[in-house]
Every structure is written in structure tokens, then in C-alpha cells.
Amino acid sequence: LKRTRAREAVIRLLASRHGPFTTDEIHRDVSKSLEKGKVTPSAPIPARETCDLATIYRILAKFSEAGVVTRSDFGDGVARFELAHEEGRHHHHVICLVCGKAEPIRGCDLRLQEESLRKLGFTRLSHRLEFFARCPACAAK
Amino acid sequence: LKRTRAREAVIRLLASRHGPFTTDEIHRDVSKSLEKGKVTPSAPIPARETCDLATIYRILAKFSEAGVVTRSDFGDGVARFELAHEEGRHHHHVICLVCGKAEPIRGCDLRLQEESLRKLGFTRLSHRLEFFARCPACAAK
């Protein structure tokens, strides 16, 4: 894993704000940050102003594979990424039906969580839950 | 909602077998079933032999909107559909990491379900859980 400006910019974004980001959001932010020459203060005018979207995809694939970031999927056909929680803490999200903003939630107690969300003012609550596993038939092969 | 042969074929497939189906699977099955002229026994040789994929998408969109079918998303970039459970029973799925087969699961008690899945021989268990709601900020608008 080499240290490059694009990769640093991705990490910087993910570390600075939370909530998962789409590839496109990351791309726009990283391009902007590279444009400003923020990456290497020693080099005021960077050779490359922006970053290719394909590069962002490749960076996220690598990071994902390396366990640095985790991928989320809210069922809208767009992948989202966030820094793998430092403490390795497993978590989920509430996604707003109106503005689409996602907020992290700790723990897996469904009833309890729905109740606290309701108390916080969240309405029209629903959830999606999927289990992934190796099924008995495939384990037997 | 008009009654057409393609729509009948979609319903027939979804009603005959369970587990959610991809659009492609539905398309292939419906085309085959229309080919055989099974739809209208009174007309042995149907005018149209197959069904367009775009039509399947449109049918599923309509049905989904009407609440006849529900859409699932396993994060592999393909939408899946199944008949909205007759009794309106809310349920989830276990998706095999190896063969990809999905089986329905009743209820939402995460711990309990993981345990029973383990007892059934499912291994390498993980889950994805997302909440959807209208957030307080959007409710205030």
C-alpha cells in the first residue's frame, strides 16, 4: 500500500466527518482538496489538479479489502464507504427517507433501537435486516 | 391495474415458488411460460411468444408501488422481488455466501435468529441492518 496524495485525501475526508459517503461524494471532495493544493503544503501548485473517479473506486476497493474502510449498501444502487470503526465497533445506520442523511447507530437490539429512535423524533420507522452465512448444504460440499 | 398475460405469468411464478427472484429470473421464467402458451389455454398459439425485459421492470415497479410485491436488496447490485406476504407478515432472509440462495426468516429477534441459524448448520454468520425513517430535522420542516 503506497502513500499517495489521492489516498491521503480519501482518508482525510473519511476521518474528518462521519456518516458513510458515496463514491461520487468522495470523488468531488478529494478533487476539491487536491485542487487547493492542500495535500502537500511543500508543493504549492500540484502537478495534477484533480483525481479520476476510477482511481477513487480503486482506492476504495483496496482500502475495503485491507479492512481500512467498510462498505454499506442502503438499497439505492449506490455504494457507500466509511472508515472502519477504530474500535472495530460493529454498527448500523438510520437513513432519512426525506433527506437521505445516514447516521450511525451502535448495537443490534432492534426493538430497543426503534424505541429510542422514536423518542428522538424519528417517524415512519422501518428496517431492513439480512443475514449472510454459509448454508448447511454448501458447508457439506 | 389491467389484467394482462405477462402480469398473470409474473404473479403465477411468484405465487408458485418462494424466495425472492431477480428481474432476470422472472423474465426468463415468464418468457418460457408464455412460449408454452400456458397463459390462455383457449388460445393455443399466443400471438407474442415472449416478454420484454423492460416490461418485467415496469410490471414489478407497478406491483411494488401497489404493494403486491416487495423488493429486497442483498447488496449485489441486483433487485429481487417476492410476493408481499399474504398475511402481511414481515420477514427477512439468510443469504448463502457460497451459492447465493436466499431463504425467508420470520421475526426480527437478531440474537435468537442467529442462534437458531447456527443450530441449523449455518456458519460464518453476519448481518446487515438498516433503519429507515423520517429524521427529526425533516419532520420539523
Next chain:
DNA sequence: ATATGTGCAAACGTTTTGCAACTTC
């Protein structure tokens, strides 16, 4: 020096759409 990362452009697979012809009611 070598392995690795990048930009660009083209391809991919799923899903959506415009339009004219055709069914269903």
C-alpha cells in the same frame, strides 16, 4: 529498478425511458 498507482477512454450490467403499436376495459 521494480512494483504499484494513476488517467483516460471504452466497456460492462442493470435499470430506465421515448415512442409507436397494441391490448384491456
Next chain:
DNA sequence: GAAGTTGCAAAACGTTTGCACATAT
């Protein structure tokens, strides 16, 4: 006959890939 549905072809969308060039170690 009017409203709704379909086929076809083309486009949109997020994502992936091949290749030559550039970069980090």
C-alpha cells in the same frame, strides 16, 4: 374510444477494466 400496457431501441446510471504513463519505495 380512452386509458393503460407493451415491444423495441436507445440511453442512463454506477461501476469495472485495459493500457500506457507516472509515481513511490
